[in-house]
Amino acid sequence: MLRLSALTLALLPLIALADGSAGNPETLTERSNAKAREVLDATVAAMGGAAAIQGVTSVRLTLEGETWPRLQMTTPQAPFQSGHSKETLLLDLSGSRLRLETANSGAGFEGHNTVVLKRGEGTNYDHRARVATAVPAAQASQQQFVQYQRRLPNLILRQALERGTSLRYLGEDVLDGAPHEVVTFVMPDTQQVAVYVDAKTRLVSKYELAFTDPLAGEEASEVLFGDYVDSGGIKVPKRWEFRQAGETASRFAARVEINPAVDDAAFEVAADGYAKAQAVASELPQRVEQLGEGIYVIQNVAGQNQNTLAIAFKDFVLAVEAPGSSAGADRVIQRIKETLPGKPIRYLAMTHHHGDHIGGLRSFIAEGATVVTTPGNRAVVETMAKAPQNDRLAKSPRAQEFLFVEKGRRVVSDGDRSVEFIDVGPHPHAREMLIAYLPKERLLFQGDLFAMPNNDAPPGPPQESSRAFARFLAERKLKVDRIASVHGRTVTIEEFVQAAAPGEKAASR
Known part of the structure; x- marks a missing residue:
């Protein structure tokens, strides 16, 4: 009678696998x-x-x-x-x-x-x-x-x-x-x-x-x-x-x-x-540019070449533009709170409806901000607020609130500081298009109306979008010293006129 040792018995499964006598079912x-x-x-x-x-x-x-x-x-x-x-x-x-x-x-x-x-x-x-x-x-x-x-x-x-x-x-x-x-x-x-x-x-x-x-x-x-x-x-x-x-x-x-x-x-x-x-850097630096007392541009935090303006009022903060995504906007909101602590973000203004400018809108709605926009953009904001995304607004739903810019102009003020939202449309880039204008500071913030390259490259011949914007500024006689942008760096009015309307003079000071 054949007797097997304990070691032999233990090795039998391995031997069976080696000679293929035991199955190996496909996963x-x-x-x-x-x-x-x-x-x-x-x-x-x-x-x-x-x-x-x-x-x-x-x-x-x-x-x-x-x-x-x-x-x-x-x-x-x-x-x-x-x-x-x-x-x-x-x-x-x-x-x-x-x-x-x-x-x-x-x-x-x-x-x-x-x-x-x-x-x-x-x-x-x-x-x-x-x-x-x-x-x-x-x-x-x-x-x-x-x-x-x-x-x-x-x-x-x-x-x-x-x-x-x-x-x-x-x-x-x-x-x-x-x-x-x-x-x-x-x-x-x-x-x-x-x-x-x-x-x-x-x-x-x-x-x-x-x-x-x-x-x-x-x-x-x-x-x-x-x-x-x-x-x-x-x-x-x-x-x-x-x-x-x-x-x-x-x-x-x-x-x-x-x-x-x-x-x-x-x-x-x-x-x-x-x-x-020169080559444009693969990673543009995240930074906070101060343009005046309580006025900041949060640069490249939402995403590469995507900026948000943050303005401090007495009891609240107004932000302009929510580019990128919900995750990028969360980073922007955190940077705003670090820069302007102790004040809620009461308003978020959008310059226009394009996806790269409103991708982070849901985070500002979740933060409790009222959306400042034109009536024609109401439906796109409401649709976006209902989108099935995995973000803060999905986890803590909140109804969006609106402050509409009607008849081409709306002012947000606390009695000391004022921001004018002006509709420059109809414009070649978007039918309804807002700019944020701070008359006291002679400062303007815009998206896609003009952009200065992020390197030493010349801007080239004016685009139709920039020419239309230059005509608008000249017709309205807005007093502007600097123009900050959603895309690109802040420029002086002289730089803008030279790039967007060569041969014209900057607005009277």
Whole structure:
């Protein structure tokens, strides 16, 4: 009779695992990864095959069409007047080089820029201002190339093939009436991407990223692809659409070249006579700028290049602008309390309805501040206050209160200090647009009417938005010495006139 020792008995489970005689059931993660790989393999085959996709060394992509940027239009509600954009992207994947030329117009602004990144160095050429600005090394890194690979489904699939361990199967969904399978993976820049694959054609219909929308809470940012054609043995889209929170933000016609010939000259820009400017710091310093007794600009605390004005009255504080997010606004509120202790923030004024200017509004409502705005913005504020966000207002709900600027002007005063809110609209950037004017201090605070660069670059030719603002100041004969801004640094009236209305004289002193 065979007898086994205690040690042998203890080792039996390990021996069984080693020879495969005991099961090792797959986990949910393993099953999800395996299913996602099946979907990816079928999609890669339909798009041209793994060898062709992995053999892409260069891409030229041109996108041109209309834009309707969410929460960046002249009015908070439709109908919206579209802008125009053209983008030409040249990617040299094997040489780690990129050239991106953009030309866009809308809402009182025009832009024409070319960005060149190559081998860890970069330059931004502003063709309107005729200035070449160095791109910080951190922004010219290889990781920065990854976001541009999301311009095309082929390059997304290439990334998915290289990062197979992060693949997961999300399930089935319906897009535009057609069944789809959805897989997700993490790209090198840490963005988690969800890819929608048409169950019939096996082509990529769209990809999604998650983001927090000021009005709708957690939402999807989507890029949709369509009208596929063959280019060098690879399927590429002719239609390209960008949506945020279900709304179309841009709709472009796409032209794609796979593996076009590239040389060094393709990454050079004719910039004779362009001024050279220093790189803008990757992290602008957080600081509190004092503009007078009890008057402060809280700079870069809500977010990069996002400022809030804080004004002390006898018994309260008035803040102007809530940019960024709820988390950023919480930091601003804390800085205001440290700078002006012992006084409640009674009012929060918003210059206009654009998302980067009201993203932190919910925190000020939670703080108990009354919202100062124009009547046309009431609905957007109420919608934002009800948005399903995980912040202070969600945890301690509070009804918003309004102080409206009607007939173009409203004054907040305690008998000693006064702030005038003046509607400069209708303006090219927003139909209703407030400025905060302190007549006694000859100081003005504004958002998006004018901005001075955060480096030594010249501002360039005046934008339509700035020209309209300069005309408004001249017509109203406002006595102003300094202009502080939501974006950019505080300037003197002389600097503003020189930049926004060359050849004109500053307002009479």
